[in-house]
Amino acid sequence: TKNRSIAIDGPAGAGKSTIAKEIAAKLDMIYVDTGAMYRAMAIYFLSLGLDGKDEAGICAACGGADVSVIYENGAQQLIVNGENVTPRLREEVVGQMASNCAVYGPVRSKLVELQRELADRTPVIMDGRDIGSVVLPNAGLKVYLTASVEERARRRYKELIEKGETCDIIEVEKTIADRDYQDMHRENSPLCQAEDAVLVDSSNMTAAQVVDTILDLYRKAV
């Protein structure tokens, strides 16, 4: 039976977290950012000096990370072995390492367990790559949110420039395309549109239009 949770999956830079945060506020739901959990694990592996391709090393180290989530004024915070690593989650090296270590089964099963625990307590809006397909198969609404790689690169580029960083839009696009390829072609829980997920292509939509579209779908679904 379907529950009242919302699953949002899609490629890097599709705007999942921006949209999910707004919907969470409107519906007074908890927003669970699962990418942040893979990023938190990545910070732990980086602190051990592990290489992202070192499967044996990463799988052996996995059990040593105690990952938990707390909410401060509604904002998700990631705690790893007692340390709040939230300020470092968005670093580029962390995103890359997250995509590398998300390939391995032990890393995924550990985090999927945490994700399901959070969703067991209360309806949530959760975003990631495998939420509709694996983590919350009974979500009342599943959305696959995407946009063209060019548009996603333009948005990420604008964000970086606004933060005062220097970058090259071609490089940004290549990084996004590489990450998508890795996420879609891995053996364990690859990024895919769940059978019963609704496709929303935001290439030509504003954030407000995407939010309204999903709220509308939710009202009809649950």
Ligand code: C5P
């Ligand atoms: O969404 P975000 O960019 O924060 O995710 C970082 C990486 O974590 C993704 O590229 C993906 O490899 C991995 N991830 C995943 N499953 C999820 C969420 C994120 O494999 N549910």
